[in-house]
Amino acid sequence: MGIVLDDQQGIDDVKSDPSKLFGGDVNGRRSLLDKESLPSTSGDCTVYLEVAAKARVMVNTALSRGTTDEACEFISRVSVAVEPQLPKVK
Numbered sequence: 001m002g003i004v005l006d007d008q009q010g011i012d013d014v015k016s017d018p019s020k021l022f023g024g025d026v027n028g029r030r031s032l033l034d035k036e037s038l039p040s041t042s043g044d045c046t047v048y049l050e051v052a053a054k055a056r057v058m059v060n061t062a063l064s065r066g067t068t069d070e071a072c073e074f075i076s077r078v079s080v081a082v083e084p085q086l087p088k089v090k
Contacts, residue, residue, distance in 0.1 A: 002060050011049075014048055020037070021035075026080055030049075035068050043067060043070070046075070047078075
């Protein structure tokens with residue numbers, strides 16, 4: 001599992017397969033869920049949380065055992081815990 005603050009790219013800069021990218025929100029903050037965000041893998045999932053126009057937080061996991069859906073359920077719960085620690089969206 002990893003949590004990364006990107007202060008150069010916003011949520012609109014995410015480059016991914018559109019068929020595996022889903023918009024939503026976490027505690028009212030705009031987010032994207034990216035299923036199988038790592039090329040040629042399964043069992044991984046990333047949630048991007050908006051911080052500013054050119055800043056985002058990426059919360060990611062890759063399971064050695066388990067499905068992509070299990071990874072996304074886990075990382076979604078982690079994102080809910082991380083979100084209150086972030087600054088308000090600018």
